[in-house]
Amino acid sequence: MARGLSKPPARARRAGGGAKSDDNRDLRAMIMAATEELLHEKRLEELTVLDVIERAGVSRASFYIYFESKYAPLAALAEEVTDKLYNVYWSEYLSGDESPTLEVYARHWRQTLEFWAEHRAVLVAAAA
Numbered sequence: 001m002a003r004g005l006s007k008p009p010a011r012a013r014r015a016g017g018g019a020k021s022d023d024n025r026d027l028r029a030m031i032m033a034a035t036e037e038l039l040h041e042k043r044l045e046e047l048t049v050l051d052v053i054e055r056a057g058v059s060r061a062s063f064y065i066y067f068e069s070k071y072a073p074l075a076a077l078a079e080e081v082t083d084k085l086y087n088v089y090w091s092e093y094l095s096g097d098e099s100p101t102l103e104v105y106a107r108h109w110r111q112t113l114e115f116w117a118e119h120r121a122v123l124v125a126a127a128a
Contacts, residue, residue, distance in 0.1 A: 027056075027058055027062050027065075027066065028066045030056040030057065030058060031052060031053075031056045031058060031062075031063055031066060031067065031073050032073045032076055032077055032080075033056070034052050034053075034055035034056035035047075035052050035070075035073040035074060035077060036077055036119070036121065036122055037055060038051055038052060038055055039074070039121035039122060039125050040121045043125070044070070044071075044074065044125040044128060047070055048070065049063060049069070049070050052070065052073065074122065074125055074126055075126070077119075077122045077126075078122055078123065078126035081115075081119045081122055081123060084115070085112060085115060085116075089108050089111045089112055089115065090108060090112075093105070093108055
């Protein structure tokens with residue numbers, strides 16, 4: 001599953017099953033994780049909101065509280081991926097806080113390629 005991104009999907013808790021604010025954050029994360037999982041299985045054009053809500057175990061109403069279409073969780077995932085690429089792998093180097101050696105530069109590119117490979121489905125769908 002996606003390292004460091006949205007939590008993997010699990011069945012949504014029913015009423016009385018925990019703090020409401022935690023449930024809200026969990027629902028959004030579950031929808032995003034389900035979307036990423038499904039993008040590994042099918043193209044965005046083939047994906048439906050029904051696919052996402054079934055995989056995430058949430059209601060259609062819950063989906064539409066957080067996202068207006070099947071494209072919105074993809075946009076949120078793409079933003080998470082690009083933010084993490086910058087913040088984790090490149091910010092120190094680009095700000096000059098890290099030595100600009102060839103070894104450091106090569107390490108950053110290796111990490112970037114590994115991360116892109118892990119989230120390829122999201123990045124390909126977002127670029128389409």
